[in-house]
Structure formats: structure tokens, C-alpha cells
Amino acid sequence: MAVIPIVDLADLVADNSKTDRVVKQLDEAFSTVGFVYLTNHGIPQTTIDNVLEASKHFFQLPDEVKNRTRRDYSKSNDGYVGINQEILGTHDLQEIKEAYNITSSNSIFPTEEFNPEFRSAIVSLALELTELTRRLLTCMALALGLEENFFVDRHRFMFQDQTQNATTFRTLYYPSLADRHIQPGVVRCGAHSDYGTITLLLQDDVGGLEVLSGTEWVSAVPVPGSILVNLGDLMQFWTAGRYTATVHRVLVPEEEIRRKSTRQSIAFFVHPDNDVMVSQLNGSHEHPPVGALDYLKTRLSATYKY
Ligand SMILES: O=C(O)CCC(=O)C(=O)O
Numbered sequence: 001m002a003v004i005p006i007v008d009l010a011d012l013v014a015d016n017s018k019t020d021r022v023v024k025q026l027d028e029a030f031s032t033v034g035f036v037y038l039t040n041h042g043i044p045q046t047t048i049d050n051v052l053e054a055s056k057h058f059f060q061l062p063d064e065v066k067n068r069t070r071r072d073y074s075k076s077n078d079g080y081v082g083i084n085q086e087i088l089g090t091h092d093l094q095e096i097k098e099a100y101n102i103t104s105s106n107s108i109f110p111t112e113e114f115n116p117e118f119r120s121a122i123v124s125l126a127l128e129l130t131e132l133t134r135r136l137l138t139c140m141a142l143a144l145g146l147e148e149n150f151f152v153d154r155h156r157f158m159f160q161d162q163t164q165n166a167t168t169f170r171t172l173y174y175p176s177l178a179d180r181h182i183q184p185g186v187v188r189c190g191a192h193s194d195y196g197t198i199t200l201l202l203q204d205d206v207g208g209l210e211v212l213s214g215t216e217w218v219s220a221v222p223v224p225g226s227i228l229v230n231l232g233d234l235m236q237f238w239t240a241g242r243y244t245a246t247v248h249r250v251l252v253p254e255e256e257i258r259r260k261s262t263r264q265s266i267a268f269f270v271h272p273d274n275d276v277m278v279s280q281l282n283g284s285h286e287h288p289p290v291g292a293l294d295y296l297k298t299r300l301s302a303t304y305k306y
């Protein structure tokens, strides 16, 4: 049974030059299971808890209030995404999840009178995740034998301005399923791979995330204090398949107690700057280069329902 490895970042956080072990371990994880837990990543737990708390507060507001900042994909990717507004799994009828997307500190935020902490909590965490992402991108460049700033230089505008970079902070809320009749084809989050470079994922202690390893679904059990990292399809393309964009999902729990619980997670979807042309790093000309933003748009419009 495949296991998701744990990589301890303590040395790297203390001293940026201590990359060797981390580079090797990330390379191994990304070329096999495609998911890795990071521990001692340096982001304070209170910064994470503040977002979970402010998010819960938001998602429990009446629909009428939440819909005031509803995502309108004809304008941008920011804002509130209601139940079934997006279906990631190609065979799923319903996905019982809510989400809120933020692309910078100037993004669309809920009206402050309802939730004054939401903006500041999210911006603080997003800035920390941006820093951590830079460290990871540096390690990945070294692992692939590239100049160490190769990826960082192509991700210059993360969480700064969506007209230049589509990196998105997403807070997710899976409501309680206590009073729902669950038909086949109803899930919390359908099977999919992510689209971009990497995704940093933080989950609460409820569990339910599973990752596909061969033909087997492996539980990504919550490891307290850790951040999960997985690769997106664009990075799989970039590395010509050396790194894997692993399919993952969150089903409706079978146990009554977990079905009743709400579940929360936070995803930081990292994308290259919009104008980056991604060419396969093995020098192959089999597939023409793809523009980072064009690629993302194609993927987003396939999942967006209304
Ligand atoms: O909620 C989770 O644990 C996973 C969410 C996810 O995979 C996504 O939004 O892309």
C-alpha cells in the first residue's frame, strides 16, 4: 500500500541553504505518489486556525448574504462558490461543497460588516503560503537540474494581481450531511487532478481526502500541523511526466458521525504568471508549448456549471 511521505522542513526554514535532503525527498515523492506532507513548515497554527474560524463564520451566513459576492466566472474566478456551482468529477451528479476564492489582497471579499476578520486572516495566511511556495519551487528547480530560480522567476506575481498571475487561495467548507438523503453519484469533492503548478492543502481533523495510487485509493489522513502538497497537470506537462499530477477526491463518509460533521480545508492553487509559455523540460517537441493562462481557462470552463 502506497504511503504519502512526510518531509520535515525544519532545517530549510531555519537556513535557506539547507536544501539537499528536502530536494531529494520532494523529488522522490513527486515522481511516485505525487503527494507529500510537509511538517515544520514555519507557518504558525494560529494563522491557519484564524482562517478556518473566519471561514466557518462566513459559510454559516444566510445564502442571501453569501451570494452577494458570488463568483461570476464571466468576470473573474474570485468569490463565493455555492453547492453544485462547480463539479470537478466527470461522473458525479452533485458535489456538496462550498468554497470562496481569493486571488490577492484586492480580491472580492465578503462585506466586512458580516465578517471583519475574513480578509485579514486570509491575506496573512496567503502571504505565508506564497513564501513557502517560493521555497518549494526553488527545491523543485534544483531537483530537476535547473537553475535554482527557474520556477520562482516564472511565478513572480503570485497572489498579487490576477491580471498577471492566477494563483488562488480557496477556503472550502463541506456542510453537514446529517439530514440529506445521499444518492449514488453524490460526493463532497469529485475525483480530479489540480490544474496548475502545485497545490498546498491544509485540512482540519475530520479526514476524507483520498489519493489515487495505481488502482488503489489511499487515505490522506490529517497529520496535525502538516501541509499537504501535490502537483497539478501543468507541472506534469512541464516535466514531461517525470512528476505526477495525482487524482484525488473526498467522498461522503460512511460513518454517521463523520457524515454529520462539517469538514473544512484550505487549498492554495499555485499557477505560473499568466504570460509564461510552458515548454516541456525534456526538450521534446512532441507537444507545442502552452500559455499558462490559456491552459487554466480551458480547465476552469469545463467545471463551472452556472
Ligand atoms: O478538501 C480537500 O481536502 C480537497 C479539495 C481539493 O482537492 C480541491 O479543491 O482541489
Ligand SMILES: [Fe+2]
Residues within 6 Å of the ligand: 192, 193, 194, 199, 248
Ligand atoms: Fe484538488
